[in-house]
Amino acid sequence: MHSNLIFDKPESNCGIFGIFKHNQASTLTYYGLLALQHRGQEASGIVTSFFDKSKNNVTFNLRKGKGLVSEVFNDEKIFTDELKGDSAIGHNRYSTTGSNILINVQPFVVKYKSGNLAISHNGNLTNARILRGKLIEEGAIFQTSSDTEVILHLISRSKFENQTDQIFNALNQVTGAYSLLILTDNNLYACRDPYGVRPLCIGKYEDSYVFASETCAFDLIGAEYLREVEPGEIVFFNIKNNQITLKSIFLDNKQSKPKKCIFEFIYFSRPDSVVFNENVDKIRRQLGKRLAEENPVNSTNEKKLAIISVPDSSNTIAIGYNDQLRKMNYNCKFEIGLIRSHYIGRTFIQSEQNKREFSTRIKYNIVRGVLKERDVVVVDDSIVRGTTSRQLINLLKEGKPNKIHFRVASPPILFPCQYGMDFPSREELIANKHNGDISKIKKELEVDSLEYLSFEGLISCTPEKSEEFYCTACFTGKYPIPIDNDFHKDQNES
Numbered sequence: 001m002h003s004n005l006i007f008d009k010p011e012s013n014c015g016i017f018g019i020f021k022h023n024q025a026s027t028l029t030y031y032g033l034l035a036l037q038h039r040g041q042e043a044s045g046i047v048t049s050f051f052d053k054s055k056n057n058v059t060f061n062l063r064k065g066k067g068l069v070s071e072v073f074n075d076e077k078i079f080t081d082e083l084k085g086d087s088a089i090g091h092n093r094y095s096t097t098g099s100n101i102l103i104n105v106q107p108f109v110v111k112y113k114s115g116n117l118a119i120s121h122n123g124n125l126t127n128a129r130i131l132r133g134k135l136i137e138e139g140a141i142f143q144t145s146s147d148t149e150v151i152l153h154l155i156s157r158s159k160f161e162n163q164t165d166q167i168f169n170a171l172n173q174v175t176g177a178y179s180l181l182i183l184t185d186n187n188l189y190a191c192r193d194p195y196g197v198r199p200l201c202i203g204k205y206e207d208s209y210v211f212a213s214e215t216c217a218f219d220l221i222g223a224e225y226l227r228e229v230e231p232g233e234i235v236f237f238n239i240k241n242n243q244i245t246l247k248s249i250f251l252d253n254k255q256s257k258p259k260k261c262i263f264e265f266i267y268f269s270r271p272d273s274v275v276f277n278e279n280v281d282k283i284r285r286q287l288g289k290r291l292a293e294e295n296p297v298n299s300t301n302e303k304k305l306a307i308i309s310v311p312d313s314s315n316t317i318a319i320g321y322n323d324q325l326r327k328m329n330y331n332c333k334f335e336i337g338l339i340r341s342h343y344i345g346r347t348f349i350q351s352e353q354n355k356r357e358f359s360t361r362i363k364y365n366i367v368r369g370v371l372k373e374r375d376v377v378v379v380d381d382s383i384v385r386g387t388t389s390r391q392l393i394n395l396l397k398e399g400k401p402n403k404i405h406f407r408v409a410s411p412p413i414l415f416p417c418q419y420g421m422d423f424p425s426r427e428e429l430i431a432n433k434h435n436g437d438i439s440k441i442k443k444e445l446e447v448d449s450l451e452y453l454s455f456e457g458l459i460s461c462t463p464e465k466s467e468e469f470y471c472t473a474c475f476t477g478k479y480p481i482p483i484d485n486d487f488h489k490d491q492n493e494s
């Protein structure tokens with residue numbers, strides 16, 4: 001079993017990166033994907049476009065495989081010999097068990113009437129099942145079970161001559177969440193769905209342009225962040241007299257109010273990234289502060305209250321929580337009570353027995369001196385199934401703390417995500433299982449107290465301070481884009 005499947009955080013999602021016109025396109029894409037590794041650890045791929053002067057034609061070169069970026073691209077020669085070309089797109093994939101077969105690993109590459117075409121997709125289409133059925137009836141042959149392939153078929157079957165028109169036409173037919181990079185023989189298209197559910201950023205690197213799911217990828221290569229691809233926008237390039245300029249068009253159904261995934265702020269994105277034009281670290285600190293205002297912990301223990309995070313995702317939130325409690329004159333201290341191993345890579349655990357015993361220990365260990373006889377507040381970003389939280393609490397108890405209080409910087413997750421996050425089914429969500437009754441969840445987790453951030457509290461930490469601009473469906477069940485209730489039957493997230 002893969003380590004990712006043991007820990008029950010919602011599994012992202014995917015990471016995408018692209019670069020247009022740079023002589024080190026594949027190497028820079030590799031670095032970009034390394035920075036986006038947290039968005040998908042199951043598989044990785046890069047495709048480059050290479051203009052062969054001797055033959056006067058463009059070839060696409062592809063390397064993809066299962067595993068971490070460093071495992072798939074494990075030899076320098078891959079970049080110089082295999083992935084030649086001056087433009088590239090890449091993809092890090094997370095997939096559910098069973099669907100992680102190599103054929104589903106992106107980017108997808110096809111050759112069709114207008115030349116070569118490659119695509120990297122982050123998100124989930126909500127009408128893919130219906131479109132796929134229609135396309136199959138019309139004679140289309142699908143090679144993968146991924147919804148992304150539907151977009152390829154729509155582009156290749158478009159009646160338009162011009163590729164920009166073909167892409168525009170195809171995207172006007174799909175619904176759902178998508179941030180896409182589409183590489184053609186002469187251009188690179190960056191597209192975001194009309195609701196802007198998933199992030200996609202534009203940067204400048206030397207004389208070239210780069211795209212990434214998050215700006216941490218720009219920081220790694222030293223690119224300058226320019227702006228987001230707007231919801232409903234298709235960005236591409238115009239080349240005249242060797243000058244590259246950005247062009248942009250908008251899809252027909254661009255929404256006046258986006259529905260950005262609020263979970264990007266809570267957990268998915270890295271805190272050192274800018275997503276949705278906002279600094280993730282700043283939002284996470286605010287979440288921690290608000291959580292402290294709403295749910296402080298009273299301790300009568302003479303030793304300082306220990307505020308600990310579940311590393312790494314809740315580090316910043318725990319710092320915010322501690323800062324606010326101190327402002328409110330609580331006798332507390334931010335401590336490192338859990339150590340996370342960063343070197344486990346792709347770890348396999350053989351038997352069910354071992355899985356139970358080692359799954360948490362492989363990733364975390366406790367600092368006994370921090371925990372012993374202290375009242376401890378564990379600050380986490382979210383609880384999904386509750387299995388990891390339960391295991392962590394058992395582990396912490398080995399450090400003999402006086403009390404364990406659990407504080408969660410998001411409201412209870414009651415509904416699955418239909419827009420590209422691998423949230424479990426309703427029944428598997430611990431909060432749904434207990435009908436949102438926090439006292440029952442507390443009992444299951446066996447902690448001295450448990451509190452969640454309120455929904456109002458969460459919204460107050462967003463830049464707009466309004467739920468109108470966000471998808472919050474996993475908390476509220478209000479799905480902003482119509483969903484296909486049968487979509488789990490034969491779809492895979494990208």
Ligand code: SF4
Nearest residue numbers: 261262417471473474
């Ligand atoms: S349902 Fe939750 S995880 Fe999915 S897009 Fe909406 S806010 Fe994000």
